[in-house]
Amino acid sequence: MKNSAGLNWFVIIILLLNSCGRSQHASSGMPSSSVIEKAERLSINITDSCTVITLYNPWQGASSVEIKYYLVKRGNKSVSLNDTSKIIYVPVRKIVCMSTTHLAMIVALGEEKSVTGFSGTGFIYNKNLLQMSEAGLIEDVGYENSLNTELILKIKPDLVMMYGVGSESAGYTGKIEELGIKTMMNADYLEIDPLGKAEWIKLFGALYCREELADSIFRSIMGSYNEIRDRILQENLTRPKVLAGLPFRDTWYVSPGNSHISTLIRDAGGEYLWEKTISSVSMPLGLESVYLRSMEADYWINIGAVNSKNEIPAIDSRLSTIPAFKSGRLFNNNKRVTPGGGNDYWESGTLSPHLLLRDLASIFHPESFADHELIYYKPIE
Amino acid sequence: MHTAKGVLTAQHGRRIYILAILTLFLFVLLFLDIFLGSVTIAPSEVINAFFGNCDSNIATIVLKFRLPKAITAILVGMALSMSGLQMQTFFRNPMAGPYVLGVSSGASLGVAIVIMGFYSGIAPADLMTLGNWVLTLAAWLGAGAVMILIMAISVRIKDVMTILIIGIMLASGLSAVVSILQYFSNETMLKAYVVWTMGSLGNLSSGQLKVLAITVITGIILSIFLIKVLNALQMGENYASSVGVNIRLARVIVFACSCILAGSVTAFCGPIGFIGIAIPHIVRNLFRTSDHKILVPGSIITGGVVMLLCDIISQLPGSDRVLPVNSVTALVGIPVVVWIVIRNKKISGISDE
Numbered sequence: 001m002k003n004s005a006g007l008n009w010f011v012i013i014i015l016l017l018n019s020c021g022r023s024q025h026a027s028s029g030m031p032s033s034s035v036i037e038k039a040e041r042l043s044i045n046i047t048d049s050c051t052v053i054t055l056y057n058p059w060q061g062a063s064s065v066e067i068k069y070y071l072v073k074r075g076n077k078s079v080s081l082n083d084t085s086k087i088i089y090v091p092v093r094k095i096v097c098m099s100t101t102h103l104a105m106i107v108a109l110g111e112e113k114s115v116t117g118f119s120g121t122g123f124i125y126n127k128n129l130l131q132m133s134e135a136g137l138i139e140d141v142g143y144e145n146s147l148n149t150e151l152i153l154k155i156k157p158d159l160v161m162m163y164g165v166g167s168e169s170a171g172y173t174g175k176i177e178e179l180g181i182k183t184m185m186n187a188d189y190l191e192i193d194p195l196g197k198a199e200w201i202k203l204f205g206a207l208y209c210r211e212e213l214a215d216s217i218f219r220s221i222m223g224s225y226n227e228i229r230d231r232i233l234q235e236n237l238t239r240p241k242v243l244a245g246l247p248f249r250d251t252w253y254v255s256p257g258n259s260h261i262s263t264l265i266r267d268a269g270g271e272y273l274w275e276k277t278i279s280s281v282s283m284p285l286g287l288e289s290v291y292l293r294s295m296e297a298d299y300w301i302n303i304g305a306v307n308s309k310n311e312i313p314a315i316d317s318r319l320s321t322i323p324a325f326k327s328g329r330l331f332n333n334n335k336r337v338t339p340g341g342g343n344d345y346w347e348s349g350t351l352s353p354h355l356l357l358r359d360l361a362s363i364f365h366p367e368s369f370a371d372h373e374l375i376y377y378k379p380i381e
Numbered sequence: 382m383h384t385a386k387g388v389l390t391a392q393h394g395r396r397i398y399i400l401a402i403l404t405l406f407l408f409v410l411l412f413l414d415i416f417l418g419s420v421t422i423a424p425s426e427v428i429n430a431f432f433g434n435c436d437s438n439i440a441t442i443v444l445k446f447r448l449p450k451a452i453t454a455i456l457v458g459m460a461l462s463m464s465g466l467q468m469q470t471f472f473r474n475p476m477a478g479p480y481v482l483g484v485s486s487g488a489s490l491g492v493a494i495v496i497m498g499f500y501s502g503i504a505p506a507d508l509m510t511l512g513n514w515v516l517t518l519a520a521w522l523g524a525g526a527v528m529i530l531i532m533a534i535s536v537r538i539k540d541v542m543t544i545l546i547i548g549i550m551l552a553s554g555l556s557a558v559v560s561i562l563q564y565f566s567n568e569t570m571l572k573a574y575v576v577w578t579m580g581s582l583g584n585l586s587s588g589q590l591k592v593l594a595i596t597v598i599t600g601i602i603l604s605i606f607l608i609k610v611l612n613a614l615q616m617g618e619n620y621a622s623s624v625g626v627n628i629r630l631a632r633v634i635v636f637a638c639s640c641i642l643a644g645s646v647t648a649f650c651g652p653i654g655f656i657g658i659a660i661p662h663i664v665r666n667l668f669r670t671s672d673h674k675i676l677v678p679g680s681i682i683t684g685g686v687v688m689l690l691c692d693i694i695s696q697l698p699g700s701d702r703v704l705p706v707n708s709v710t711a712l713v714g715i716p717v718v719v720w721i722v723i724r725n726k727k728i729s730g731i732s733d734e
Contacts, residue, residue: 143566146564249576250450250582285702286696286701287584291446318441318446
């Protein structure tokens, strides 16, 4: 039984590869509009009959995992398969999302009306979506391990956009898939390059058949981002040293040098204290070792949910002896938050690396970016 | 008669000797704990830090990070092993300990409610800002509630085995409630709670350290006064009443003392496992006695020694990474207990063989 199922799969995949491969041939010579430039875990291959989405290692710690999805235009009968679980009919009309970053991309494409369910509606920042949620148009489908499958069934979305957290996620996606609902993994949160994160809008472009809009949005984001980065490089500014984060008890989970925040700091003309450290996960460092490094820091950013300076010694009185604290060069990424705790940094911020970069650049180099008003960051006083 | 007395004196001498060696160990490890850490500092600089003539950052690390952490380790080790010894004697059961009786679970539930229930509407990161006092208070309340419940039951029911079983049931029930909370909480909250359960010694503010020191020292002084009561309780309740011990009062005092010790540690440092149950067994084997005149000081000192050792290991000297201390106490302790169990074919009994 198991064997025949495996064989079935094999046949399906061959069929799919064939059908898409052939069409690719037919369209060869035409430049594909969805070339992925920065995202490392996503590839989009547009053919005549379908769009093939390939995700590479879409969860933390995955190695040589490749997941393919086949996006087929509604009404297109040319692709017919026995097993349809990886076929997603586009444009998607109803979607359930698990992460605020997905919402930002859908909003950017003007497709917010398609959002019918979300995990943790209390954490939404976007006003339109919040209103929709209050009006009952967006249901709260619960959290990953306590997902309300009955509610999802009731919503009957065309797609549930997941984010994979290792093998645990397999359990709950399996159940939903078994019920005939399409799911898709999303690994935007694993991208190290801020532009790579934003480039995942192209996935949504493909899902909503809005490829060109998605491409143009990304191109303009990349243009602004590169402009700021190049300007900083050209001006050859001195790079202030930057500390980021907060300890939890006596352990400080430090983002490594190959992380999103480290890349942003570098491109904004700063020097992240752990710039040269390579690690696939955040590193649990002893508080005393981080404390010693923090002595060099000129700036301290991304300070948890801290809103005012006096909250820091309340967390740990020793933190108040850090020079960046004493000099008051403290900036946090929680300027745009809702009373419910939704932070736009984690929502539209993902799709606005150019704005994050400009914020950080103006923090590190106020003389060069004097006219900029902070968007996502605010000084902590 | 002559020889018997001679044997007794020889044993007594041996016990004093072991106690002295353990005390020496305590000081050696205390120094090692201050000299080693996730930052490498030359020993001479560490010494200079105490006399105020070295780099101010080094001084901060030695005096504000390592010294309080080492003191916390000693207090935690002393308190947990003392609490475990009292509970084992009290219930005349080698398996008793703060974990088994639900005191730690009560504290955990308090913290779980704060992290995963109460704050579910607030950004999880706010937890860090709200500080440890909220968590501490919650752990105290949880431990206290369980303690009062168990004491109320122990007033009505005299049979210690029944109380032990109720304690185990209570602990399981509380853990189930924590599991439900975990089930319904999101990833960030879950992480915050899991980090708390890993235990931590180095996060106490000087105010918290004072509170911990006062409660633990009070508990330990009380324990020293309770040595006779513990010896009497060990012989059975009938024996205890026959030598004039007020059983009901003795129970309440021993139990309260044990819970204060375990509760304050859990409140400030998270649930730290293994120490409470294992140290008394190690001490009984080391000293080959069930006399609390030896077991009480023995447990106090051994507890401090083992906890310091665990703290040194958790700092992974030579690397800037750290391990959760709770995992270290388990990994260091379990082989020791297994070794003792295998060597003796059974966990050492509470009474003399």
